[in-house]
Each structure stands twice: as C-alpha cells, then as structure tokens.
Amino acid sequence: MNTLPKLIFELSREGKIGVGLNEADVPEEPAVDPELLRRELADFPQLSEVEIVRHYMALAKLNYSVDAGFYPLGSCTMKYNPKINEKLAAAEELQAHPYAPHDLVQGNLEILARLEEWLRELTGLAGFTLAPAAGAHGEFTGMLMVRKYLQEKGDPRRLVLIPDSAHGTNPASAHFAGYDVKEIASSAQGTIGLAELRPHLTPEVAALMMTNPNTLGIFESDIMAVADALHANGSLLYMDGANLNALLGVVRPGDLGVDVMHINLHKTFSTPHGGGGPGSGPVGVAAHLLPYLPVPRVRRQGDGFDVVFDDPRSIGRVKNFYGQFLVIVRALAYLMTLGRENVGRVAEDAVLNANYVRKRLEGLLDLPYKGPSLHEVVFSDSGLPVKTLDIAKRLLDYGIHPFTIYFPLIVHGAMMIEPTESESKETLDDFIAVMGTILREAREDPELLRQAPTRTPVRRLDETLAARKPVLRWRKGESL
Amino acid sequence: MAKENLLYSKDHEWVRREGDTVVIGVTDYAQHELGDVVFVDLPAAGKELKKGDPVANIESVKAVSDVYAPVSGKVIEANAKLNDSPELVNQDPFGEGWIFKMSVEQASELDELMDLKKYEEYLKGIAGE
Numbered sequence: 001m002n003t004l005p006k007l008i009f010e011l012s013r014e015g016k017i018g019v020g021l022n023e024a025d026v027p028e029e030p031a032v033d034p035e036l037l038r039r040e041l042a043d044f045p046q047l048s049e050v051e052i053v054r055h056y057m058a059l060a061k062l063n064y065s066v067d068a069g070f071y072p073l074g075s076c077t078m079k080y081n082p083k084i085n086e087k088l089a090a091a092e093e094l095q096a097h098p099y100a101p102h103d104l105v106q107g108n109l110e111i112l113a114r115l116e117e118w119l120r121e122l123t124g125l126a127g128f129t130l131a132p133a134a135g136a137h138g139e140f141t142g143m144l145m146v147r148k149y150l151q152e153k154g155d156p157r158r159l160v161l162i163p164d165s166a167h168g169t170n171p172a173s174a175h176f177a178g179y180d181v182k183e184i185a186s187s188a189q190g191t192i193g194l195a196e197l198r199p200h201l202t203p204e205v206a207a208l209m210m211t212n213p214n215t216l217g218i219f220e221s222d223i224m225a226v227a228d229a230l231h232a233n234g235s236l237l238y239m240d241g242a243n244l245n246a247l248l249g250v251v252r253p254g255d256l257g258v259d260v261m262h263i264n265l266h267k268t269f270s271t272p273h274g275g276g277g278p279g280s281g282p283v284g285v286a287a288h289l290l291p292y293l294p295v296p297r298v299r300r301q302g303d304g305f306d307v308v309f310d311d312p313r314s315i316g317r318v319k320n321f322y323g324q325f326l327v328i329v330r331a332l333a334y335l336m337t338l339g340r341e342n343v344g345r346v347a348e349d350a351v352l353n354a355n356y357v358r359k360r361l362e363g364l365l366d367l368p369y370k371g372p373s374l375h376e377v378v379f380s381d382s383g384l385p386v387k388t389l390d391i392a393k394r395l396l397d398y399g400i401h402p403f404t405i406y407f408p409l410i411v412h413g414a415m416m417i418e419p420t421e422s423e424s425k426e427t428l429d430d431f432i433a434v435m436g437t438i439l440r441e442a443r444e445d446p447e448l449l450r451q452a453p454t455r456t457p458v459r460r461l462d463e464t465l466a467a468r469k470p471v472l473r474w475r476k477g478e479s480l
Numbered sequence: 481m482a483k484e485n486l487l488y489s490k491d492h493e494w495v496r497r498e499g500d501t502v503v504i505g506v507t508d509y510a511q512h513e514l515g516d517v518v519f520v521d522l523p524a525a526g527k528e529l530k531k532g533d534p535v536a537n538i539e540s541v542k543a544v545s546d547v548y549a550p551v552s553g554k555v556i557e558a559n560a561k562l563n564d565s566p567e568l569v570n571q572d573p574f575g576e577g578w579i580f581k582m583s584v585e586q587a588s589e590l591d592e593l594m595d596l597k598k599y600e601e602y603l604k605g606i607a608g609e
Binding site for chain 2: 168406407409412463464467468
C-alpha cells in the first residue's frame with residue numbers, strides 16, 4: 001500500500017446509487033414545510049454500495065494502532081488494552097440512566113466504590129474523587145483543593161513551582177486554578193532535589209507539582225526530602241501520576257509524602273483513548289485534604305451504597321454525574337483480572353523492558369541523563385549526522401510507529417522510548433534491529449533518512465506550511 | 481548585524497537599548513533550536529512586567545516556548561508584523577523578527593545581562609554539555 005485512496009467525492013459519478021427504492025404507493029406528503037425544502041440537491045457523492053465499502057476499507061487499512069504493531073509511545077500515550085475490559089464495559093447491565101434511583105443501581109455504585117478502594121490501596125492516599133474527565137482536569141481539580149485548603153488555613157499563596165521537565169498541562173492547570181507559575185531547573189542528573197528547590201521556596205509557594213518518575217523516566221529519589229522541605233514551609237506536594245505505570249503496586253506515593261495526585265485511568269489502567277477521549281483523571285488526597293474532595297461521592301452504607309451530594313467544605317462539582325463511568329469500569333476490570341498479587345508485575349515488566357531497550361541502544365545513541373531508567377528511556381540526537389525527526393520518519397518505512405520526539409524539552413532532539421509491560425522480548429529485538437539498521441543508514445547515506453518516509457502513502461509533510469497555511473477543506477475541481 | 485551592542489539573557493533573548501526603552505527578540509541560536517515558528521502570541525501594550533515574567537509565546541512545529549521579561553517595566557509595543565508573518569523570527573531574528581519593546585524601571589537590572597562575549601561563552605558551555 002503506497003498510494004493514498006481517492007476522496008469519496010473524487011470517486012463519485014453522476015447517477016450511481018447504492019440502494020434503489022421502489023416507487024411509493026402512498027401519496028407523498030412533505031415531512032417539512034415546502035418553504036424550507038432545498039431547491040437544489042446537495043452535492044453528495046454518488047457511488048455503488050461495494051464502492052463505498054471498498055473506499056472505507058481502504059481508509060481503514062491505513063490505520064496503525066497498538067493492535068497492529070509495536071507502538072513505543074508507551075502508556076503515556078496508550079498501552080495495549082486487554083479486550084476483556086471492552087467486553088465488560090459493553091455489558092448491558094451496566095448501562096444505567098444517571099438519574100436512576102440509587103436503590104436500582106447499587107451495582108454501578110459498588111463499581112465506583114471498589115475502584116476508589118483499589119486506588120487508595122495502590123497509592124496509600126486517604127480518599128479519591130473519580131469525577132475528573134481527564135488527566136489535566138484532575139490536575140485542575142487537585143490544584144483547586146490545594147487552593148481551598150490554604151485559603152481555609154488563612155494562608156492563601158500565590159505561586160506554584162514546576163520543574164522544567166514537566167508536562168505542559170501542569171503550568172496550565174496551576175494557572176487556571178489562579179496561581180502564578182515558576183519553572184525550576186532540573187539538576188544535571190535531570191531531577192529535583194533540595195538544592196534545586198531551596199532557592200525558590202518562599203512563603204508564597206503553595207505547592208510543587210512533580211511528576212514521578214519524571215519525563216526522563218528517572219525516579220525522583222529525593223522526593224521524601226523535598227516533601228519534608230515543602231511541608232516545613234507550609235507548602236504542598238502535588239504528584240502528577242502520568243507515569244504511574246512505573247510504580248504501580250510497588251511504590252505508594254502516599255508513603256513518599258505526596259499530598260495530592262491525579263491518576264490517568266485511561267493510561268495506566270487501560271482504556272482505548274486518543275483524539276481527545278475518553279479519559280478519566282481521579283484525584284487522590286492525603287487526610288488533611290479529604291474535606292475538599294468534589295461531590296458527588298459514593299459511600300459504603302451498611303451492606304449497600306449511597307451518594308453524598310452535599311458537603312459544605314467540598315470544592316463542589318467538577319463534572320456532571322459521576323465521572324467517566326465506563327472508563328472506571330475498564331479500570332476496575334483491569335485491576336481485578338490482574339489481581340492484587342500481580343499488579344506489581346506491570347511496573348516490574350515495564351521497567352525491565354525499558355532497561356532492555358536502553359542497554360541495547362546505549363552504545364548507538366547518546367544518553368544525556370544517565371540515572372537509572374524506570375519505564376522509559378530518553379536518548380538525544382547529539383553526535384548523529386541526522387536529526388531525531390529523520391529517524392522517526394525512517395521508522396515509518398520499517399512499519400513501526402515512531403516514539404515520542406522532542407519531549408521532554410530539556411533534552412536536545414529527544415527520543416523518548418517507552419515499550420510498556422505488554423511487549424515481548426522478540427518484539428523489542430525486532431525494534432532494536434530496525435534502530436540498528438536506521439542508525440547504520442544514517443552514517444552511510446544520511447540523505448536517505450532526510451527523504452524518509454519513502455514507502456508510506458504520504459511522504460514527508462511540510463509541517464510548517466501546514467501550520468502556517470492550513471487547508472481545512474477540499475473543494476470540487478481542486479486536486480490535492 | 482550589530483550583535484556587539486546587544487545584551488543577552490540565559491533564555492537566549494537579546495536586548496537592545498533605545499534611550500529609556502529596550503527592544504527584545506530571540507537570538508539566532510534560539511530560533512534555530514525552536515525550528516520553524518508558526519505563531520507568536522504577543523503581549524498587549526501597557527502590561528506591567530516584573531523581571532522574569534512570561535511576556536509572549538512562540539509556537540514552533542516542535543514546541544511552545546515563553547519569552548520572558550529581561551527586566552521589570554511596562555510593555556510599550558509588540559511587533560504586530562509577527563501576527564501575519566511569524567517566520568520573521570526565523571528569517572531575521574535580530575531585525576524584523578523583534579518581539580516587543582518595553583520601558584525599563586531600574587537600569588541596574590540591565591547589568592545582570594550578558595554582553596556578546598559572555599553569551600558566546602555561555603553558548604559554548606551549552607554545546608559542551
């Protein structure tokens with residue numbers, strides 16, 4: 001497959017139809033006021049049924065997904081999601097109306113309560129809200145709780161500190177919650193310790209937002225000392241749980257001194273997502289922040305469950321109804337099929353796979369931060385005759401989806417590789433062999449990489465032109 | 481290019497003195513690192529700035545980066561040409577690609593910036609990392 005299918009409008013030929021209808025044998029009554037009817041037919045494409053089927057099949061074949069092949073973007077984008085979760089989320093018994101009386105939906109409420117219990121156990125935090133609809137929504141919710149907590153203490157503060165390796169959503173969420181943001185520089189090892197924190201730790205600091213392991217895939221090993229220093233200063237520690245896959249079932253953030261954290265159910269706990277959803281970003285808090293959790297909250301009451309809608313110190317609602325219920329179902333299904341005794345193997349295998357790739361590629365690529373890797377490893381293009389983008393594009397020629405490129409920003413020409421726990425040694429060996437071939441090509445014939453991809457239906461795109469002068473619609477008579 | 485008369489920040493911005501005001505842009509190194517610029521989010525005139533405050537956003541095909549106030553003061557004018565031609569930041573970073581102009585509250589803050597020689601040494605330090 002190395003041509004792009006034609007648009008359905010280009011395939012259209014006057015007079016073709018997919019389905020023929022008999023003449024009506026009853027009088028035709030216009031369904032709408034004739035005044036409102038179109039005078040000309042809309043310019044719909046005209047094709048036979050089989051042509052339409054083939055058209056969409058050709059488009060579908062262009063898809064690449066984690067079900068089709070290796071996808072080193074990792075859990076941060078999307079890991080493999082077991083199909084049993086889909087089956088359970090589609091169960092008809094769960095499809096309740098959100099206004100159904102609570103005595104008719106006890107099973108649904110139990111799912112919410114049980115996932116919350118799982119998350120408390122896995123994180124060591126005192127309570128959770130399942131309401132936020134995505135990771136960044138969770139960050140925002142968490143920062144609103146920080147804000148209310150400090151306000152009630154009579155010590156509202158102005159500033160949130162964020163490491164320069166953070167995801168861009170952190171500063172955005174803190175800003176939306178009403179804070180000024182100060183970026184702090186990571187150490188030469190790529191981490192945040194007391195030396196990096198201290199110069200910024202003023203009485204204005206409400207919180208530090210830290211991702212652990214950070215976006216370099218390195219564990220923030222000073223996190224407990226950092227938490228102590230923050231707490232002694234009256235500040236809180238927010239942990240971004242985007243990389244929880246590396247710690248799952250092994251490290252409990254609550255034990256590290258974390259006050260608030262969000263978890264991405266759709267990443268760590270396996271929901272197919274992308275292109276904007278569906279996501280779910282539960283937020284966990286330590287005991288002192290419990291009163292501020294959003295409503296509604298499900299509560300065990302005797303043998304059953306009820307819902308708290310009114311809690312005077314809560315920050316209130318952050319989403320309608322109970323959050324992204326079917327993502328929550330998938331997360332619970334994922335955890336229950338693993339079982340408590342196996343959850344830790346997710347992190348162990350994810351870390352093992354990343355370190356295997358690191359070890360095998362270390363001699364071929366520059367590794368700017370050499371601390372121990374957890375679930376991902378970040379190389380740079382330094383010393384290569386080509387750029388990171390060229391390598392990523394060449395991977396497409398070998399049928400592999402590229403890894404994350406140019407993030408984190410503190411690495412020049414970053415190549416961030418996160419295989420996840422699901423990939424076998426054989427798959428990783430194939431990927432490593434392809435990387436070896438590409439890096440040899442880079443030395444022998446760099447132009448080949450600069451021209452890549454050459455075997456895909458679309459060659460290298462002019463991203464600059466696309467961003468500056470986007471063409472957002474096709475017009476008849478114009479060729480693409 | 482009269483780069484010798486400019487001052488430089490560690491965030492790869494250049495600062496040109498014009499009487500009581502300064503003009504600010506990003507250096508050639510910065511535009512090269514950013515890659516093709518596709519959008520510049522400019523500040524409104526009159527905005528009060530403290531040294532280190534984010535003033536503008538530069539969006540390239542690779543990333544979005546902040547431009548920071550090198551000193552405290554007030555925005556006087558932004559380079560409106562960048563609205564339609566963000567590529568000027570790439571093509572002429574020290575000239576037509578300037579970003580904004582601001583007043584200077586304390587001239588002493590300018591002393592904390594680097595001259596060309598120091599900035600070139602600073603760049604060498606980065607390349608050696």
